[in-house]
Amino acid sequence: MEKLIELEILGLSSNHSQSGSFTLVLGEVGGARRLPIVIGMFEAQAIALEIEKIIPNRPMTHDLFRSFATGFNFDIERIVITDMKEGVYYARIQCKSSDTEVNVDSRPSDAIAIAIRFGCPVYCTEKAMSEGAVEHYEVENKEEKREPKPSTQKFTTKKEPSLKDYSLDKLNQMLDKAILNEDYERAARIRDEINKRN
Known part of the structure; x- marks a missing residue:
């Protein structure tokens, strides 16, 4: 059986590089890796x-979806982000009733919106995590690290x-x-560019 990593929602912010989109940051429970996913405005x-x-x-x-599933006595057991291919994530919703289990293919953004409504856990495979994650480093003295320096740069266009x-x-x-500065949106774009070349 494949190893699954439990995730938690850490943040949701507007994506400055793509108008009308947002970056959803998921964190590895008990770990340092972060999984940034670009999602649409409606899902956000x-x-x-x-x-x-x-x-x-x-x-x-x-x-x-919640009303429909509840009406037919289906419960959502968990959400699993299964894969990432060319910067696109894939997920499945694991549904269960008293006598049946069904896996439904889904976009991660929709699956997570549903998971929150059912109060069920969100996981991802080690493969998806290793391909899409960025590491989070703790900076002991952020004030000292980010102290502004006098600017000698000339402004150009x-x-x-x-x-x-x-x-x-x-x-x-x-x-x-980018990871050190906790700029996960930029880290995700850089990661995707690195993955394209590998």
């Missing part, structure tokens, strides 16, 4: 509303180079820096 809203326990005027799609323009060594250095 569905996750945020349930976390904040805000009840919309009319049921959202994920609420409808020069465009920042694309990640494609950097060498693999430079990308790995940039990835370490």
Whole structure:
């Protein structure tokens, strides 16, 4: 049986590189790895509303799924993020009734929105975690580390180079820096560029 890693939701923030999208950061329970996933606005809203326990005027799609499953005596046992291919994550929803078990293919964002509504755990395979995760390093003295230095830089309108323009060594250095600064959105973009080259 494949090894599964339990995850918890650590944060949800707007994605500055893709308009209308958000970055959902999942953390390894009892571990240091973080799994950043870019999701759509609708799914982000569905996750945020349930976390904040805000009840919309009319049921959202994920609420409808919960009502439907409950009406037919199905329960959600767990969500598993199964794989990551070319920067795209895959997941399954494990449903169970008194006499039947069903695995339903799903986008991770939808699966997590449903998991929150059922109060069920979220897992990922070691394969998905190793391909998509970034390490989280604790910085003992963040104030000292991030103390602003006097700027001698001249402001120009020069465009920042694309990640494609950097060498693999430079990308790995940039990835370490992004993780150290807890900029998981940037770390995810750099990780995806590194994975494309491997």
